Amino acid sequence: MYDLLITNGKLVTPDRIFDAQIAVKDGKFAGFFAPGERVEAKKTVDAGGNLVYPGIIDCHAHLNEPGFEYRENFETGSRAAVAAGCTTLIDMPLNNDPSLMNKAIFDLKMSKISRHSYVDYGLWGGLVGDFDDKPDSVKNNMADLLDLEACGVAAFKGFTCPNGPLFPTVNLGNIRKALDILKPTGALCGFHCEEYGQVLEREKEAKAKTNQTREQKIRDFLDAHDVWTEYVATKNVIDMARATGARVHICHVSHPMVAQVVKDAQHEGLKVTAETCPHYLGFTEDFVFEKGGPAKCTPPLRTQDAVDGLWDYVLDGTLACVGSDHSPAADEEKDNATKDIWQAWGGLNSIQYFLPMMFDMTVHQKKLSPTLIAKVMDESPAKIFGFWGRKGAFEIGFDADIVILDPEKEWQVEQDKLYTKGHVSCFDGLSGKGAPVKTFIRGRLVAEDGRYIEDAKGTGEFIKPLK
Ligand SMILES: [Zn+2]
CATH class of the missing domain: 2.30.40.10 (Urease, subunit C, domain 1)
Incomplete structure (x- = not known):
């Protein structure tokens, strides 16, 4: 029975x-x-x-616990996730205080989140560098990586661009060292790829301008994070994969030029995987001009040509999986009335429509087979993040x-009804099937x-x- x-x-x-x-x-x-x-x-x-479908796996989500519960916690984020058909998500180590960078913090985080998650969860461990090296910055966690790996984190996440004192940027030395340390374990290291120097200089220059209109500021923000920053950082990370032979993962690829770099590396035989997100597959710069701060994320949304081109790399398997990159904010952090594009929180509230958005774009808009969803939201993330054998397929056991x-089934996003803690979403009003x-x-x-x-x-x- x-x-x-x-x-x-x-x-x-x-x-x-x-x-x-x-x-x-x-x-x-x-x-x-x-x-x-x-x-x-x-x-x-x-x-x-x-x-x-087998339950959906979201390989990239920020539920912000512990430390930033005013934006989200595991209860609010995970109930929104399951409402959208997600059954396993992998939570990010940053936008946490403390960031998940050692075993003691792992134990602390588990004691909090395990009480009230609706969804099964893996954890990204932090890969913290010392590029920023400010007096109040936490120090790099190279000495803690193996312990953290033994805790069972699904992967490690590092930032190549300016990212603040709680989760300092990794420089190439940090990346190379971390990959050397973790390679024997087979652990996967994922990176937010935007090259530090270009982002820093271009943001500094843009922010120094005065009397800018709303549109000029948005243009400057998009330009400060243009594709060259992502392209160079991705190439650097891949070079470190080549130097060490370790596994790397490129997070939230936003542009076909970056995807091509990943594809070349895969053809070369390097152990490189990559993901993209629904917002890069269906929304353009125009959406940022229309919505303002609520549509701010990094890498930012790109052009229509980039959106169209990115699908080719999903279809050919270069971008093997999609993650929501749900990165919620308190409503006031996304308020267009009081925050310009520079001041707005960078991250989208998207987890509650992760599968519906992907399904509508894939099946109804692009007229592709529903099987693609099972590839990029079930099988591939399960295999990349080590859950295969337990998650991601209709297999006995x-x-x-x-x-x-x-x-x-028709749906429409009503931001006031979202189960997340914050309610401002650039997708408010969006509908699909x-x-x-x-x-x-x-x-x-x-x-x-x-x-x-x-x-x-x-x-x-x-x-x-x-x-
Ligand atoms: Zn993220």
């Missing part, structure tokens, strides 16, 4: 879509059966002929993380029709990479 049977669904994998029943026992996939085959289960859920998605109707984590219902199930608070477990 199974615990749960899901009937009448069209299962989506990276290769195909097929009718099957899913049987769950003890939180794991226990069997897949032909439609109509008689299967005994304690509970049956009719998927209504909808698409059924894997966690029964399931999203039933109605491909025609294709949304989750039921989401299960390890066989347990955690969200239904875009609403999280309150009783599911605390369902989320820490997921370590499998070795």
